[in-house]
Amino acid sequence: MTLKIYNTMSCKSEEIIPGLTQDVSSGKSHPVTIYSCGPTVYSYAHIGNFRTFLFNDFLRRYLKFRGFRVDHAMNITDVDDKTIAGAARDGVTLKQYTEKYTDIFFEDLKTLNIESVEHYPKATESIDAMIDIISRLEKKGIVYEKEGSLYFSISKYERYGRLSNVESREIKSGARYDADEYEKDDVRDFALWKASKPGETAWDTPWGKGRPGWHIECSAMIRKIFGTTIDIHTGGVDLIFPHHENEIAQSEAAYDETFVRHWIHVEHLLVDGAKMSKSKGNFYTLRDLLDRGHSPRSIRYLLITSHYRKQMNFTFEGITQADQALERIDNLIVRLKDIRKTAPPGADAGSLADQFIDRFTAALDEDLNISGGMGALFDFIHAANALIDREAISIDDAQLILDVLKKIDSVLGVIFFTESGTRVDEARIQGLLDERTRAKKERNFARADEIRDSLLAEGIILEDTKEGTRWKIRK
Ligand code: AMP
Ligand code: ZN
Numbered sequence: 001m002t003l004k005i006y007n008t009m010s011c012k013s014e015e016i017i018p019g020l021t022q023d024v025s026s027g028k029s030h031p032v033t034i035y036s037c038g039p040t041v042y043s044y045a046h047i048g049n050f051r052t053f054l055f056n057d058f059l060r061r062y063l064k065f066r067g068f069r070v071d072h073a074m075n076i077t078d079v080d081d082k083t084i085a086g087a088a089r090d091g092v093t094l095k096q097y098t099e100k101y102t103d104i105f106f107e108d109l110k111t112l113n114i115e116s117v118e119h120y121p122k123a124t125e126s127i128d129a130m131i132d133i134i135s136r137l138e139k140k141g142i143v144y145e146k147e148g149s150l151y152f153s154i155s156k157y158e159r160y161g162r163l164s165n166v167e168s169r170e171i172k173s174g175a176r177y178d179a180d181e182y183e184k185d186d187v188r189d190f191a192l193w194k195a196s197k198p199g200e201t202a203w204d205t206p207w208g209k210g211r212p213g214w215h216i217e218c219s220a221m222i223r224k225i226f227g228t229t230i231d232i233h234t235g236g237v238d239l240i241f242p243h244h245e246n247e248i249a250q251s252e253a254a255y256d257e258t259f260v261r262h263w264i265h266v267e268h269l270l271v272d273g274a275k276m277s278k279s280k281g282n283f284y285t286l287r288d289l290l291d292r293g294h295s296p297r298s299i300r301y302l303l304i305t306s307h308y309r310k311q312m313n314f315t316f317e318g319i320t321q322a323d324q325a326l327e328r329i330d331n332l333i334v335r336l337k338d339i340r341k342t343a344p345p346g347a348d349a350g351s352l353a354d355q356f357i358d359r360f361t362a363a364l365d366e367d368l369n370i371s372g373g374m375g376a377l378f379d380f381i382h383a384a385n386a387l388i389d390r391e392a393i394s395i396d397d398a399q400l401i402l403d404v405l406k407k408i409d410s411v412l413g414v415i416f417f418t419e420s421g422t423r424v425d426e427a428r429i430q431g432l433l434d435e436r437t438r439a440k441k442e443r444n445f446a447r448a449d450e451i452r453d454s455l456l457a458e459g460i461i462l463e464d465t466k467e468g469t470r471w472k473i474r475k
Contacts, residue, residue, distance in 0.1 A: 001361060001362060001365050002015045002365065003015065003016050003062075003063075003066050003364075003365045004016070004365065004366065004367060005262065005264060005367055005368060006264070006309060006367050007261075007262045007263055007264070008163060008240060008263040008264070008265050009162065009163055009260075009262075009263045013366070013367050014262065016032060016063070016068070016231070016232070016262065018030040018031060018032040018033070018068060018231050019033075019231070030069075031068070031069040031070055031071035032063050032068050032069070032070050032071070032231045032232060033071050033072075033226050033230040033231045033232070034056075034059070034060065034070060034071070034072040034073070034230070034231065034232040034233075034234065035072075035073050035074075035075075035218070035221070035222050035225075035226070035230055035232070035233050035234070035260075036053075036056040036072070036073070036074040036075075036117075036233075036234045036235065037074075037075065037218060037233075037234070037235035037236075037239055037243070038074040038075040038076050038077065038120075039053075039076065039077065039101075039105050040077040040080055040082060040083065041076055041077065041078055041083065041098045041101035041102045041105060042080075042082040042083045042085075042086045042097075042098075042101060043082075043086070043101060043278065044101070044104060044108075044285040044286075044287065045105055045108060045285065045286070046276055046277075046278065046283035046284060046285050047269060047276065047283070047284050047285070047286060047289065047299065047303065047314065048236075048268060048269035048275070048276035048277065048283060048314075049236075050108070050112060050286060050299075050303060051266060051268075051269040051303045051312065052234075052235065052236045052266045053074075053109070053112075053114060054112060054114065054300060054303045054304050055234070055266045055304070055308045056072075056074065056117075056234055057114040057115055057413070058304050058308075058368070058370075058411065058412075058413075059232075059234065059264070059368070060072050060115065060117065061115065061410060061411045061412075061413065062364055062368065062411050064410070065361075065407075065410055065411045066361070066365075070118075071118050071119075071226075072117040072118050072119070073117060073118065073119035073120070073121060073221065073222070073225050073226075074117050074119075074120060075120070075121050075122070075123065075217065075218060075221050076098075076102055076105075076120060076121070076122045076123070077123055077214070077217060078094070078095075078098035078102065078122050078123050078124050079094060079098075079123050079124050079201065079211055079212060079217075080123075080214050083097060083098050084200055084201065084211075087201075093201075094124075094201040095124075098124075108286045108287075111286065111290075111296045112286065112296050112299065112300050113296070113297075113300055113413045113414075113417050114413075115413075119225050121221040121224065121225060123212060123217040123220075123221070126217065126220045126221045126224050127203050127205075127212065127220075128224075129220035129221065129223050129224040130192075130193070130212050130216045130217065130219075130220040131205055131206070132220075132223070132254075133192075133216060133219055133220055133223065133250055133251070133254045134150060134192050134193055134205075134207075134216070135206065136253075136254040136255070137152065137192070137250060137253055137254050138150075140156075140253065140254075141156065142156045142157060142253055143192060144185065145207070146184065146185075147195060148195030148207075148208060148210065149191050149193060149194045149195045149210070150191065150192045150193040150207060150210075151184050151185070151189045151190065151191055151192065152189055152190055152191075152192050152246070152249060152250055152253075153185065153186070153189055154186060154188045154189055154190075154249065155186060157249050157253050159249075159252065160188075160245065160249050161245060162248070163240055163241070163244055163245050163248060163263060164240045164241035164242075164244075164245050166241055166245075190213060190215060190242065190246050191213035192212075192213050192215075192216050192250065193205065193207065193210050193211070193212060193213060193216070194210055194211050194212070194213055195208070195209075195210050196209055196210050196211050214243070215242070215243055215246035215247055215250065216250060218243075218247050219247045219250050219251040219254075219259075222247075222251070222259075223251065223255070228257065229257055229258045229259065229260070229261060230259075230260050230261070231260075231261050231262055232260070232261070232262045232263075232264060233247075233259075233260040233262070233263055233264070234263075234264045234265070234266070235265060235266070236265065236266050236267075236268065237265045237266065237267055237268060238268070238275070239265070240263075240265055244263065247259065248260070264308075265309075266308045266309075267308065267309055267310055267311045267312070268311055268312075269303070269311075269312050269313075269314050270311055270312065270313045270314065271283070271313070271314050272313075273313070276314065284314070286299065289319070294319050295323075295459075295474075296417075297326060297414055297417045297473075298319050298322040298323050298326060299319065299322075300413065300414050300417070301322040301325065301326055301414045302318050302319055302321075302322040304370065304412065304413075304414070305322075305325075305370055305371075305374055306370070306371075307368070307369065307370055307371060308368060308370075309367070325378075326414065328378070328381060329377075329381060329405075329415055330472055330473060332381050332384055332385060333402065333405070333415075333472070334470065334472050335385070335388050336384070336388070336398040336401055336402055337398070337402075337470055338467065338470065339388070339393055339394065339395050339397075339398040340395065340467070341391070341393065341394045341395065342394060342395055342396075343394035343396070343397075344394070344396060345394065345396040345397050345400055346392065346393070346394065346397055348387055348392060348393075348397070349384075349387060349393060349397035349398075349400050349401055350397075350400065352380065352383050352384065352387070352401075353380075353400055353401060353404040356376055356377070356379075356380040356404060356408075357404065357407070357408075359372075359376035359379075360373045360376045360377065360408060363375070363376060364411070377408065380404075384401050417473070424460075424473065429455065429460060429471055432451050432454075432455060433451075433462070433469050433471065435447075435451060436448045436451040436452065436462075436469065437468070437469065439451070455471070456474075459473060459474045460472070460473060460474070461473075461474050
């Protein structure tokens with residue numbers, strides 16, 4: 001079985017081969033190099049943005065599940081028109097302003113159980129790499145200057161437009177352009193470097209003081225971190241044009257080598273049929289949903305379980321369905337932990353587990369077909385419940401099934417997940433339960449209650465039964 005993912009550049013599903021080593025077994029010793037366009041830190045990210053960030057997380061987790069190593073960067077866009085305007089409005093420095101929203105963004109990532117990646121470059125810390133690209137382009141005669149700003153001349157770069165397949169006439173009509181780029185020779189050209197206005201944050205360059213254009217930031221951070229062609233670049237579909245098209249143009253023109261092998265784009269989260277976006281005002285932040293009493297676990301479940309290349313309509317009904325699905329999983333876990341029968345592992349549980357892992361992997365290997373993967377999970381849950389109903393399951397079988405769920409959860413990140421967003425540390429919880437049992441025996445009820453309340457605050461509910469105390473995760 002090989003992992004294939006759709007490549008926006010070739011319009012085909014293609015195998016992921018890190019470093020393009022033909023021998024996949026040795027290829028696995030190369031890490032898969034990944035760059036994901038990160039947030040512009042001028043405000044709270046909305047859950048449409050988090051659909052894309054959760055996809056990035058799911059992708060890296062699945063690559064690791066399939067035995068690849070990953071070397072993953074996600075940038076922080078901490079200088080652009082919106083961050084500069086926000087800092088001016090709040091009367092703080094650009095750094096103070098963007099640090100506030102960067103911290104909030106990292107808190108939200110943690111809440112959603114999104115793994116840390118290897119690199120979080122900031123645009124403002126990569127100016128040297130931007131200057132390098134622009135200098136190279138200038139030597140090749142692809143850059144021109146107008147009123148202190150530097151532009152990339154698309155007419156000098158013949159290979160423009162391969163990712164989005166847009167004709168120049170379409171480019172003229174529909175695209176997103178910066179309001180302060182009206183001095184260009186050609187409407188398709190884009191600013192590499194912008195002259196700064198008085199009082200604005202600016203950097204010294206060979207061309208005078210100024211600040212970066214948006215597109216150059218990602219090209220520069222990729223070069224600075226990885227030094228050469230990368231395996232995978234991700235982002236939402238709105239970034240295909242012009243952002244990624246411009247990244248390709250300036251990087252390939254500057255360094256004369258392929259910029260990215262595999263482009264992966266995530267479709268939009270919609271609200272009532274329209275893209276969720278700040279400018280339309282039709283958005284929910286993560287915190288809006290938490291304030292309404294929804295759990296980060298259900299939000300994560302909802303956003304990762306629809307296929308990344310399909311648009312997804314956000315509804316509150318969808319969160320309720322996610323709650324119900326999680327409840328089915330949790331109920332099985334509670335039942336598995338209750339098994340008391342001792343016997344060596346039976347063939348049933350083992351073959352069930354093997355079939356499940358095979359089906360899950362086969363589904364996800366086909367362009368990350370999450371619906372197929374979740375279908376396999378719920379069939380597995382159904383079959384495991386049937387084994388319990390027939391009392392055909394021992395403690396060892398139950399443990400085997402729990403271990404398989406843990407393995408799958410290394411990809412999904414929703415099964416062993418508490419309300420506070422931290423992963424469940426079962427050994428620690430069991431240690432506290434044992435301490436609580438001892439405290440009760442010693443009639444230290446204050447300590448016993450304290451333990452129950454502190455676990456409850458983390459979203460862990462205790463239930464005292466004849467067989468002892470068991471715990472489950474609160475919805
Ligand atoms: P931004 O902070 O605006 O640069 O966006 C961060 C990421 O979120 C980018 O990869 C966007 O393409 C993505 N994005 C923006 N809106 C949506 C949406 N409604 N659904 C999915 N992804 C989105
Ligand atoms: Zn980018």
